[in-house]
Amino acid sequence: MSVLEVEGCSIRFGGVQAARNVSLRAGEWEIVGVIGPNGAGKTTTFNIITGFYRPDSGRVRFKGRDITKLEVHERTALGMGRTFQNVGLVKSATVRENLLTAQHLEAGYSALAGMVGLPGTFAAERRLRARADALAGILGLGDLLDTRVAGLPYGVLKRVELGAVLATDPDLLLLDEPTSGMGPEEAHTFGATLLELRREFDLTVVMIEHHVPLVAQVCDYVYCLNFGELLAEGTPDAVRSNPEVIRAYLGQEAEEVLQESAPS
Amino acid sequence: MSLEIQPQASPAVEPVADSIAVEVVSPPFRPGLAGWVARGVVMAAVAAVVFLVPTVRGNVEVHIYTQAVIYAIIGLSLNVLLGYTGQISLGHQAFVGIGAFTSAYMVTVQGQPFLAAIGMAMVVGGIQALVLGAVSLRITGLYFALVTLAYGTMAEESLFNIQKLTGGSAGQPAPKPMWFTTDLRYYYLCLAFLTAVVWVDWRLMKTKGGRALAAVRENPRVAATFGTDVKVYTLMAFVVAGVFAGLGGALLAHNDTFVVRDLFNFQLALVFVIMTVVGGLRNRTGVVIGSAFFSLVGYFFDKLFSGGLHVPGIKVLPKEYAPIVIGPMLLLFTLTRHPGGMGQRIRPIQRWLRGGRFSSRDTHDDPTSSGGERVSDVRA
Numbered sequence: 001m002s003v004l005e006v007e008g009c010s011i012r013f014g015g016v017q018a019a020r021n022v023s024l025r026a027g028e029w030e031i032v033g034v035i036g037p038n039g040a041g042k043t044t045t046f047n048i049i050t051g052f053y054r055p056d057s058g059r060v061r062f063k064g065r066d067i068t069k070l071e072v073h074e075r076t077a078l079g080m081g082r083t084f085q086n087v088g089l090v091k092s093a094t095v096r097e098n099l100l101t102a103q104h105l106e107a108g109y110s111a112l113a114g115m116v117g118l119p120g121t122f123a124a125e126r127r128l129r130a131r132a133d134a135l136a137g138i139l140g141l142g143d144l145l146d147t148r149v150a151g152l153p154y155g156v157l158k159r160v161e162l163g164a165v166l167a168t169d170p171d172l173l174l175l176d177e178p179t180s181g182m183g184p185e186e187a188h189t190f191g192a193t194l195l196e197l198r199r200e201f202d203l204t205v206v207m208i209e210h211h212v213p214l215v216a217q218v219c220d221y222v223y224c225l226n227f228g229e230l231l232a233e234g235t236p237d238a239v240r241s242n243p244e245v246i247r248a249y250l251g252q253e254a255e256e257v258l259q260e261s262a263p264s
Numbered sequence: 265m266s267l268e269i270q271p272q273a274s275p276a277v278e279p280v281a282d283s284i285a286v287e288v289v290s291p292p293f294r295p296g297l298a299g300w301v302a303r304g305v306v307m308a309a310v311a312a313v314v315f316l317v318p319t320v321r322g323n324v325e326v327h328i329y330t331q332a333v334i335y336a337i338i339g340l341s342l343n344v345l346l347g348y349t350g351q352i353s354l355g356h357q358a359f360v361g362i363g364a365f366t367s368a369y370m371v372t373v374q375g376q377p378f379l380a381a382i383g384m385a386m387v388v389g390g391i392q393a394l395v396l397g398a399v400s401l402r403i404t405g406l407y408f409a410l411v412t413l414a415y416g417t418m419a420e421e422s423l424f425n426i427q428k429l430t431g432g433s434a435g436q437p438a439p440k441p442m443w444f445t446t447d448l449r450y451y452y453l454c455l456a457f458l459t460a461v462v463w464v465d466w467r468l469m470k471t472k473g474g475r476a477l478a479a480v481r482e483n484p485r486v487a488a489t490f491g492t493d494v495k496v497y498t499l500m501a502f503v504v505a506g507v508f509a510g511l512g513g514a515l516l517a518h519n520d521t522f523v524v525r526d527l528f529n530f531q532l533a534l535v536f537v538i539m540t541v542v543g544g545l546r547n548r549t550g551v552v553i554g555s556a557f558f559s560l561v562g563y564f565f566d567k568l569f570s571g572g573l574h575v576p577g578i579k580v581l582p583k584e585y586a587p588i589v590i591g592p593m594l595l596l597f598t599l600t601r602h603p604g605g606m607g608q609r610i611r612p613i614q615r616w617l618r619g620g621r622f623s624s625r626d627t628h629d630d631p632t633s634s635g636g637e638r639v640s641d642v643r644a
Contacts, residue, residue: 072488088486105491114471
């Protein structure tokens with residue numbers, strides 16, 4: 001069964017068709033890559049999947065259920081987790097506070113009960129804290145638990161964000177450029193991390209990614225978007241060697257290169 | 265969970281993690297016996313001022329101390345809006361006024377007991393805040409501030425003119441409750457209510473509700489991704505603020521034993537905003553101290569200058585205007601010099617009292633450092 005199915009979604013902002021008839025699917029345990037040049041509609045597609053945008057037409061299914069009309073937080077409750085291109089964290093809070101905030105739906109008590117200070121909420125808070133600390137340990141953030149997020153370097157922020165999303169206990173992880181700002185070596189290490197996380201947390205992953213070697217390393221299936229439309233799909237190798245994809249990435253230059261190399 | 269990810273995953277990141285790790289290794293500071301005794305003495309002195317000083321002062325002064333306690337409740341109410349949600353309310357005098365008149369009406373006209381009247385004031389305060397909260401979901405920032413301003417004026421001009429509810433310009437009597445008819449007893453009663461409000465505020469910030477509000481304030485998109493219903497939590501903050509304000513208003517009414525609508529004017533709303541901001545947003549102790557300060561400043565200003573300090577040719581400032589004159593000066597100082605307000609200034613003392621060092625620096629292993637001041641964010 002497919003965990004995620006996007007069926008012919010289109011969305012228009014004024015005169016810009018940001019997504020046109022985009023369809024993609026991710027099966028259980030799959031890691032699906034979404035690639036494409038800047039402005040291809042990758043993040044727009046993510047926003048449709050996670051509920052920040054309502055598509056003008058088309059549907060989004062999650063675990064077989066039509067979620068097109070659900071709010072963002074309702075999708076989180078169903079098991080959807082997402083990271084942001086510009087790091088989605090509460091910047092003024094510490095790493096631990098972020099990991100606690102992300103466990104909003106795992107708390108097991110109502111906000112009112114917490115406010116009044118019912119006895120059970122103290123134990124629940126200790127449990128959440130232990131879980132946050134354990135998660136930080138797994139991601140190598142144990143030493144930074146009491147550090148404010150605002151001052152941390154970008155690479156660490158990305159790791160904290162990943163930890164926060166995992167704290168929401170997702171079944172489907174949507175990663176928006178998880179290796180941006182990383183060098184090739186780090187990106188490669190991240191690939192190994194991702195594979196281990198998938199095994200540990202039973203995850204299905206959809207990720208927007210630019211590092212081609214990483215995509216080839218971990219992705220089971222790849223979709224390539226361009227100008228809001230699906231350009232190509234298939235295994236990483238098939239998509240990578242697709243001439244349309246090469247042209248989309250290299251644009252006019254590719255045409256010129258081809259023309260120059262052609263005998264006159 | 266047995267998964268292990270090597271910390272040396274990213275070479276570019278590791279040096280930073282290392283340098284912070286070194287700080288962690290040094291053992292946390294613990295004061296010696298003399299240190300603990302000194303802290304105990306200071307805490308006892310603070311408690312003595314709060315609990316014992318009113319017993320040796322006259323009724324007039326106790327009445328003013330009680331007002332300071334009630335202002336602290338109102339300050340904490342406004343702090344929920346200003347501090348936790350980042351929405352400004354320039355109509356908070358209406359929030360408080362509605363609570364005051366509801367309670368006075370319940371006791372005087374309906375003949376209800378004090379606790380029922382207070383409860384009703386809190387319910388009504390919560391409901392009217394909920395309505396305003398619904399507006400805030402659509403209008404934010406400066407425009408919402410204008411809406412609250414209009415709401416306050418509207419309440420002043422229409423709601424508080426309903427003869428039955430407010431007694432018109434004559435006002436509505438609000439007798440003190442049984443058992444608490446003396447000023448001193450009523451002072452302790454208000455102190456108990458303040459303790460309850462502080463407790464709720466503390467637990468709110470320590471549990472999921474407060475964390476959700478912080479996330480919503482900073483980044484609603486991230487909050488939603490973490491599973492927070494942004495609308496529900498915004499409304500919740502308004503209701504909490506409204507309930508606190510309703511309580512504060514009701515206590516204020518019974519403290520004066522008489523409510524007149526002229527009390528709840530725009531000037532009062534300004535004092536509320538100034539005392540909360542100067543006290544220090546998102547800093548419970550700061551807000552309590554700031555509110556009490558602005559409640560007391562008029563009285564002590566008056567006492568100080570009518571007692572003997574008469575400069576020839578200069579008229580003494582009437583005490584009602586003291587907060588409005590001193591307020592903006594302190595506000596300016598707060599905005600330019602220490603954004604954390606009074607709360608930021610007293611933080612080293614709090615830190616020391618809890619068994620830490622007397623230091624204004626934020627250390628990562630300090631549980632009191634979370635939330636609040638912005639300066640340290642910049643420094644970090």
